[in-house]
Amino acid sequence: MRADIFSKLQTARRSKTPVTLVDGLDGKTQALVYADKVDGDLSEAVVKEARDRLRDNKSGVAEVSGDRWFFDCHNPPLRLIIVGAVHITQTLVPMASIAGYEVIVVDPRASFATAERFPNVTLIDDWPDEAMEALKPDSRTAVVTLTHDPKLDDPALEITLKSDAFYITCLGSRRTHAKRVERLKEMGFDDAAIGRIHAPAGLDIGAVSPAEIAISVLAELTAVLHAKPIVAAAA
Secondary structure (H helix, E strand, O other), X not given: OOHHHHHHHHHHHHOOOOEEEEEEXXXXXXXXXXXXXXXXXXXXXXXXXXXXXXXXXOOEXXXXXXXXEEEEEEXXXXXXXXXXXXXXXXXXXXXXXXXXXXEEEEOOOOOOOOOOOOOOOEEEOOOHHHHHHHHOOOOOEEEEEXXXXXXXXXXXXXXXXXXXXXXXXXXXXXXXXXXXXXXXXXXXXXXXXXXXXXXXXXXXXXXXXXXXXXXXXXXXXXXXXXXXXXXXXXX
């Protein structure tokens, strides 16, 4: 590997910046492809392949435009930050862990966020905005607010909407979300920022129980991660 490419790759890894190392198997080309830039001389087709693979965290060899390439994806770990240690959270936590996420539960209410209810999970009892400031959601982070309490959800959203979190969702009906939108507008967020919130939360699979809602949220989260078309849940 070229020294300059190696140095830039290490810098990206230290800063937790997603990047794909692209190697031409003819030995003539080596480059780095990020989500928003390319360091090297590659065709649009190769860049697209590199970014698709980076999104799906899928390293490997592929033929593009008649040439063979090795795509080596370097992504920070997937994280799921859940605001609200509620019943849905108790089901969503183990599901997301199995799916490969580091799960963090944020709730300042001591009677909710207990080790007995959430064993082997990182629990943070700070106020949600303080927790989000410290956790710094990145492009490999999903944020789910489940408290149904604006005093807890809104501070988390205020920080999260300024981050690169790839998925943001909030529990509540369409009426509840309409009120949330008005509050966020009063905070200064525009339609584009607010539009990043998937609400009502989860895919429309007729979910009723906490476990079913957790399934619908994880399904929608997965679809967004892999850039698949989704249908929002009904109110």
